[in-house]
């Protein structure tokens with residue numbers, strides 16, 4: 001069973017707000033197994049970030065990172081969130097992922113910046129080969145059940161691609177938590193029963209119960225565990241062993257405090273059945289993102 005990381009970000013970001021750059025300098029370079037090159041010299045933090053970004057803007061370097069971390073496939077997420085975290089355009093992610101079939105491109109649309117986002121999504125999937133959609137409600141200030149997004153959900157459902165929706169808190173300044181309640185996804189799950197919906201971050205930190213309840217109620221709802229400490233999963237979701245097929249592994253690289261392989265190892269050590277571990281680390285993702293067995 002391949003190991004799939006459904007949640008990675010690009011190192012390269014355009015138009016990043018200063019607060020985002022500060023976060024990256026303080027928390028990414030030299031953390032999470034990321035290189036420390038250039039750190040420790042005078043005025044070095046920004047230079048170290050620049051060299052990290054340059055290094056990991058090369059897709060072959062990112063694929064080597066996957067090898068180092070024991071990951072077979074990774075979803076790479078586009079992001080258009082200029083208020084909070086900057087822009088990784090769909091075009092950038094498409095070109096980055098063209099380097100290797102192990103990189104799965106996931107596009108984004110922003111209902112405030114795109115005219116006819118549903119048509120854009122159709123083009124991105126049909127012409128550019130995107131295999132998933134990511135939405136950022138707390139970064140871009142819309143409710144996940146906003147009717148303006150219904151054509152987007154209808155298109156994703158018809159195209160057969162899953163949608164990852166950021167829920168819960170974020171470390172980035174300017175994000176607004178009220179848009180991050182997973183309960184809004186109940187409407188989407190009811191109205192688009194054949195759309196696979198991933199509740200990213202499981203509604204952290206105070207909506208874990210809601211996120212789990214939605215997974216239990218709706219066959220088309222899942223939890224993307226990115227950004228959650230894996231050892232805590234059975235604490236946050238005590239009934240996880242009942243629904244292991246609804247939890248999908250993601251790392252949130254590069255913004256995690258330890259190497260990705262440590263998170264994989266921690267999931268393997270959870271007090272759950274071996275089959276449940278396989279489901280979380282790859283089986284469900286393989287089905288959702290149509291990853292052919294190699």
Ligand SMILES: [Zn+2]
Nearest residue numbers: 007009226252
């Ligand atoms: Zn993320």
